[in-house]
Amino acid sequence: MIKADAQAYHLNWIRMIRGFLTGHAFFAVVLYRIGSYLHKKKIKMIPDMILHHMRKVFACEISPYAVIGGGFRIQHTLGIVVGHQVVAGRNLELFQNVTIGSNRKPKNGREMPTIGDNVTIYTGAVVVGAIKIGDNAVIGANTYVDFDVPNNCFVHGKKGIIEGKV
Known part of the structure; x- marks a missing residue:
């Protein structure tokens, strides 16, 4: 999974080293992957310690219990909660x-x-509830979504206006 994530960031080795030293968002994804792996292996405390570290260093909270497929990409870590x-x-x-x-x-x-x-x-979107967001969907900035979103749709605005194909 980490390889697919790195490909999503278009990182080569030089960019990875520079990013590691400067706190690039890719490393928040790497920490999530490590915590998630350890959680699956039934190791309890270390994933929570990683989550605590992620909050302090990257100002984001991505639960190691969440399940996220490969190619996960964060543009800016500040304020992200999963x-x-x-x-x-x-x-x-x-x-x-x-x-x-x-x-x-x-x-x-x-x-x-x-x-x-x-x-x-x-930016600023809130996606909450036991809902389904379809494939290829785009959630616009500052949109509150608490309803199902079909495949290939763009949702925007305070009331979550759904527009057709993306």
Whole structure:
């Protein structure tokens, strides 16, 4: 998965070393992957320590219990929150101040979104609840989404206006 994530960032070895030294967003993704791997191996405390470190260094909180496919890309880490029950497909792209989590209204045993492949969520968007975001969807900046979004749609505005094909 980390290889697919690195490819999403178009990183070569020189850029990776420079990014490691300067706190590039790719390393927040790497920390998430390490924490997620350890969680799957039933190691309890280290994923939580990694999450704490991620909060301090990158100002983001991506739960190691979330399931996110390869090609995960963060543009700016500041303010990103991804909840523990979130399931996302490949090539998820997040911008700063994005929240993906619960609205405290369980449905079918879930409280958090399921996100398809190739989804982009722009700055300040909030995606909450036991909803499904379809493949190739785009969530516009500062949009509040607590409803299902079909495949290939663009959602924008305070009330979440859905527009046709992306």
